[in-house]
Amino acid sequence: MAPRIITALFEIFIVVVLLGVFSILIGKYFFTEELRAAPEQARSAITMELAYRQAKSDYEYFPTPKTFKAEGNANSIPILVYHGLAETEYKSDVLAEEFKEHMFALKKAGYETITMDEFEQFMRGEEQLPAKSFLLTFDDGIKTSYYHADPVLRVTNYTAVMFTISQQALKDKSRYYLTRDEVKEMQASGRWEIEAHAKDAHNLIQIGPDGEMGHFLSNRKWFPAEERYExxxxxxxxxxxxxxxxKTELDEGFGVNTENFAFPFGDYGQNTHNFANAQHVVWEEVHKVFPRAYYQSWPSRGFTFNYAAPTEYKIKRITVYRETSGTKLLNALARGTDKSLPHHDNLTHNRGWVPVWGTSRIHDEKLELRPDGGVSGALAFLDGTALWREYDFQAHVKSFDSQSLSLLGMFNDNENYLSCDFYDCSVSVRQVTHNDTITLATTPASQSVTVPRGDAVLGIRISENKIACSVGGETVITAEQPENSRKTGGIGFKVTDPAGRYGGATIHSVTVDSASFVEGFDEPRVVEGTGNPGLSTDFDWWVNSGGAMIQQNGVGSTLRGPANQDTEWQLAYADHEDTESGAYPQNIFRLITRSTWKDATQQVRFRILDYRASDSPHRNESNGVLLFSRYADGDNLYYAGVRVDGAAVIKKKSYGEYHELAYKQVFPGAYDLAQNPNLLPLNTWMGLKTETFNKDGSVHIRLYLDRHDNGNWELITEGVDSPDQHGPEILHAAHAGIRTDFMDVEFDDYRVNTS
Known part of the structure; x- marks a missing residue:
């Protein structure tokens, strides 16, 4: 090679080396963070990918836990909250391996996460969610939460919400909190949403002249220079x-619309040191900015899950603690899950009893309540009973040596409930509202009442606006429910011993049955149809289809005759092929009870005013007047009644398909779709009654007819839904109700009660 070429190559090499050195020097002094960040981001991506592959392998071998079956839709939603996740013990953080166990156990047990939007739709009553739905949340925006949780979310196909501190999340570097770029990366995954946790409120402030420090949101600030409180x-x-x-910083920094706020430390003013009215002011101000605010629940706040309520803005969360196993977490959620009526608890294990004050424990097949820590009593309630309505609560009391033992009904929290208070020789009925106690009735001194101190059955029955207290199955006192009394609520026990003897009570078993629901259709009202039961404005009924239920002149009815053009229901049903362009929304009428029933008797009087030979393709011989039993949803139910072809029928609908369980001709005549489309009597009051009950793993349904409205009930047919015959049997409690097709119908004296 010529010397000139060698010299040129050498010069080029020197130039390249100098450029490299120059680039390194420039990067060292002007782009330090970028040089460090690039390999760090690469390492993080590799670490998370390896963690994902390990989690995927672990999930395949994770055992499926034993848990309750999920059936139907959720009536309430639990929200779990974590803070940081740690590889080794650090503060109170849950260990990363524990979190993995929690999520795997939930997934294998059939639980699924929901998004914040789905939760919002549920709370508004606009969307039904499957049973075992839950919302997963994290607080603070800590790095470890994201880096340890995300691979697990990816494996389980779960989503989560990160409540973020804006002043930390908008920083470009941090060793503890997620940075701006990390939050954006988290968002981009599609597995995470961000909401607001604080700007400065996660920091403590001075709250007293001696340098005391306290929570930002619950205390008045102390100004040392001015020697005063704000x-x-x-x-x-x-x-x-x-x-x-x-809100503004997160919205503008990350292109979101935060509508939810989680209180730092779960403190919304209840832990104040210097401002008694803090709670009121905090809730008032937060609600001006955020539609809903989240706090960590504790027993005195009542039920642990969240129930659909469009105006409810105080949202409860369940804190998951370190050293909680997957099994313990599943058990905790099972205890809070909605319970149906009838309910029997033999107290072999804790099915949801929550101590509010004092101590309560279940052991040796009994529930014990005792005062503790200087308090003069104890209170415990049964979680998952918030939606119970009218019921008969009976307790087999093994013993009690406190001054009084109370059975609680319509319990919402420790400041709102009804009670039957049992003493040695008297019984009182009381209402507690916002912690104010009103005595509604007390047995008079002239009435001899003996309340056994041991082996007694005590009860409280709440039905038809009345409260009844019983001893040994005999009612000893009743009282009218006040107008401001809540319509739903659960059960509990309270012992009171102001003498400080630490007397308590021992409960051997608990039985709760639905009391009868009676609808006389006496008060004028209109129950408007809604697409979701959560949107119904009526406490007792949900009109699923048919426009509305009209209540006037002492009877209930479908809409009658044609709807006027351009009225609300004509327009709403204009495109429905069964309603003749909206003229007759009542052609497909479905009236559903808000309450649920398992083994139950249901009956109604009815009168068909008019039958329409519509051109709808769904008008046929199967139309009629029918009673729903165990209406889980529109695709899973039983019905029994009489049809326009003169037959009595019992059918099951399973996953949208109908299966006939019984059929019998009861009205004479030859049915013809065009010439003789209805064999049922018009303008004649009749009665229908069904009995639905479980027996030997099957569902039995009996249908009765009172042809002449004289109380003479005739058993006309019965059917049995046996295991695996027509899909899974509907063995659990569900709704009842009335169905009519292509008719104007009046109803009266509807009732349903536990068989």
Whole structure:
């Protein structure tokens, strides 16, 4: 090679080396973080990919836990909250391996996460969610939460919500909190949503002259230079600014619309040291900025799950603690899950009893309640009973040596319930509302009442706006429910011993049956149809289809005759092929009870005013007047009644397919779709009654007819839904109700009660 070429190549090499050195020097002094970040991001991506592959392998071998079956839709939603996740013990963080176990156990047990939007739709009553749905949340925006949780979410196809501190999340570097780029990466995964946790409120402030420090949102600030506390107006403005700034910074920084706020430390003013009215002000100000705010639940706040309520803005979360196994977490969720009526608890294990104060424990097949820690009593309630309506609660009491033992009904929290209070020689009925106690009735001194101190059956029955207390199955006192009394609520026990003897009670078993629901259709009202039961404005009924149920002149009815053009229901049903362009929304009428029933007797009087020979392809011989039993949803139910072809029928609908369980001709005549389309009597009051009950693993349904409305019930047919005959039997409690097709019908004296 010529010397000139060698020299040229050498010069080029020198130039390249110099450029490289120059680039390194420039990067060292001007792009330090970028040089460090690039390999760090690469390492994080590799680490998370390896963690995902390990989690995927672990999930394949994770055992399926034994748990309750999920049937139908969820009536309530639990929300789990974690903070940081750690590889080794750090503060109170849940270990990463524990979190993995939790999620795997939930997934294998049939639980699925929901998004924040789905939760919002549920709360508004606009969307039904499957049983075993839950919302997974994290607080603070800690790095370890994301890096340890995300591979597990990826394996389980779960989603989560990160409640984020805006002043931390918008930083470009942090050793503890997620940075701006990491939050954006988290968002981009599609597995995470972000909501607001704080701007400055995660920091403590000085709350007293001696340097005491306290929570930002629940205390008035101390100004050392001025030697004074902030005024109430200054407090209100400070926290209001905090809420607004947290939302604005996150919305603008990450292109979102945060509508939910999680209180730092779960403190919304209840832990105040210097401002008694903190709770009221905090809730008032947070609600001006965020439609819903989240706090960590504790027993005195009542039920642990969240129930659909469009105006409810105080949302409960369940804190998951370290050293909680997957099995313990599943058991905790099972205890909070909605319970149906009838309910029997032999107290072999804890099915949801939650101590509010004092101590309560289940052992040796009994529930014991005792005062503790200087309090003069004890209170415990049964979680998952918030939606119970009218019921008969009976307790077999082994013994009680406190001054009084109370059975609680319509329990919502420790400040709202009804009670039957049993003493040695008297019984009182009381209402507690917002912690104010009103005595509704007390047995008079002239009435001899003996309440056994051992081996007694005590009861409280709530039905038809009345409260009844019983001893040994005999009613000893009744009282009218006040108008402001809540319509739903659960059960509980309370012992009171102001003498400080630490007396308590021992309960051997609990039985709760639905009391009868009676609808006389006496008060004028209109129950408007809605697409979802959560949107029904009526406590007792949900009109699923048919426009509305009209209640006037002492009877209930479908809509009658044609709807006027361009009216609400004509327009709503204009495109429905069964309603003749919306003229007759009542052609497909479905009236469903809000309450649920298992083994039950149901009956109604009815009168067909008119039958329409519609051109609808769904008008046929199967139309009629029918009673729903165990209506789980529109595709899973039983019905029994009489049809326009003169037959009595019992059918099951399973996953949208109908299966005939019984059929018998009961009205004379020859049915013809065109010439003789209805064999049922018009303008004649009759009665229908069904009995539905489980026996030997099958569902039995009996159908009765009162042809002449004289109380003479005739058993006309019965059917049995046996295992695996027509899909899974509907063995659990579900709704009842009435169905009519292509008719104008009146109803009266509807009732349903536990068989």
């Amino acid at each position: 005024t109430v107006g200054e407090f209100r403005e400070r926290i209001s600014t905090e809420f607004r700034d947290a």
